[in-house]
Amino acid sequence: MKYYLRRFTFYVITLWAAISINFLLPRLMPGNAQDIFVAKLLRRGGEITPAMMNSIEAIFGRDDASLWEQYLQYWGNLFKGDFGISITRYPVPVVELIAAALPWTIVLVGLATIISFVVGVGLGAWVGWHRGTWADGIVPFSTLFQSVPYFWIALILIAVFSVNLGIFPIIGGYSLREFPAGPEMSWDFIKSAAYHGILPALTIVISSFGGWLLGMRNMMVSTLAEDYVVTAEAKGLRPSRVAMTYATRNAALPSIAGFGITLGFVVAGSIVMEQVFTYPGIGKLMINAVNENDFALMQGVFLVITITVLAANFIMDLIYGFIDPRARQNV
Template identity: 45%
Template sequence: MRYFVSRVMFFVLTLWAAVTLNFIIPRLQPGDPAQSMVARLAGQNEAIDPATIRAVRLMLGLPNGSVFSQYGDYLVAVLHGDFGVSYTYFPYTVTHMIGQALPWTIVLVGVTHVLGFVIGTLLGAAAAWKRNGPFDTVVSLGSTFLGTLPFFWIALILIYLLAFTLRWFPESGGYSGEIEPSLSLAFLGDAAYHSALPALSLLITAPIGWILGMRNNMVHTLGEDYTRLAEAKGLPTRRVALAYSARVAILPNVTGFAMGLGTILGGTVLVEMIFGYPGMGKLMFDAIANRDYPLMQTIFLFTTIGVLLANLAADILYGVLDPRVRRETQA
């Protein structure tokens, strides 16, 4: 019990530190969002009236006063779920913009992340169990080769072959402009059709880390005394592989999977920019490019909370799967 309580307390402390850093870091960046917005609207060669900048600052609700008062106001706003108005997409609120982009990222990155973990873990375990054989050679060498290929190169090759040459899939966008976004089967099918290429580009490289990590971990656990004892007792091969070797070997992968699952809320900037996908990655890129502090802060905060929650879940699951962790904490 002490192990789980310590994990929760560590989560709360880390969350407070993350919220504080999330407030400080954007304010260390140079530039004025209001001035950038006025310059973008007026043009590069046009003179900028200081009164216009002051009016835009008031319209956007940019923070005034000391840093400490801004920090207090920020904490109160976060507790109430009020993240302000987006400077880039004014007059829409930050919550509205994230609500529009988050489902796209969760579906695309979440599904591919889970599939990549399952496929990679199973292939890695099978390669370790049949180590030094043809299957192990093909899986290991194939994963190593694919891991050397730049992701953007794979994405561009898929666009050229499957979108421009064969015209099997659209080259960009999340859905067709002729279909109104809704929960209808027509829209969901169209959205799945548009997400096929981004998902395929992610799935080509997503299992690689899980394959190599699971294989190496399981090769190590196969040489442990408890695995040899299980084999000497005459237990079925499948039970030895899954219940004794793979159960321990998968623990590092579980931690990595949980942390990767938490980063889903931040999206995948490169994927979404290449394919013009309307997710959190593109939203983050626009926020950084336009010094949109409220939108930047909220996306970073959501990503951080997602990683911390996923890490907490991994710690708890780690303690459930491996009793030695709980005993070390109680000792």
């Protein structure tokens, strides 16, 4: 119980610090951040309406309000689920923009991450069990793809399968020609979205499964030298039982912990990949917010990513403490 209480306290403090930093970032800009932003908006031909001015004040705070009052108001808005209004897509609330982009990232990046984890860990366990054979040749082949920047892999896949062969679309998350009014819940739309997501998902799998494979292979080799594995083999147990029950089960623990952290970052998306494929996920939303100086949108995306990463790590700490009692012994 002491272990779980300490982990819970740690993540509560971390969440408070992250939210506080998120509040302070626009207010730590040199000069008067609000005046600078308004001047940029006017230079681009924008019009400052009273409603838009209220949104700007919600981001940067009113001139007559103290920093403490702004901080309390910021927390109050968060508890109400109010992240403010997007300046670049006024008057759309930030929550609606994030809610529209989040499913794309979770489905695509989440499934691709799970696939790369399963493939990498499975192959790594098999290569580790057959150490010293031709199977070790898979390791340098897989790490080669990991060392190559994944946006290069994305560009190569586009050049081969989209430009030259014309098999897959180049950009987008669905066919704008078939669905000009936007996403809709239908079987045709799901097929279109899956078709457009093949190359982005393949990019993630190719560029990431090598890390899981190498880590699992090394842990498998180390675990096979442990006394309990040697004893199991000396007792004459079936090789399949030794491999799965004694070796793979224990060797996979570090990979499971790492998978929890990686899964938490799924919400952040693959920013460069989404930009290359013009995929309508959180990563592309973040890039657009940065390019347009949309502070409310940047704060909202950053906050969602932070909360998701912390929640994933907290859940994995609980699971890891349950499956490995050694994690609780030093507390």
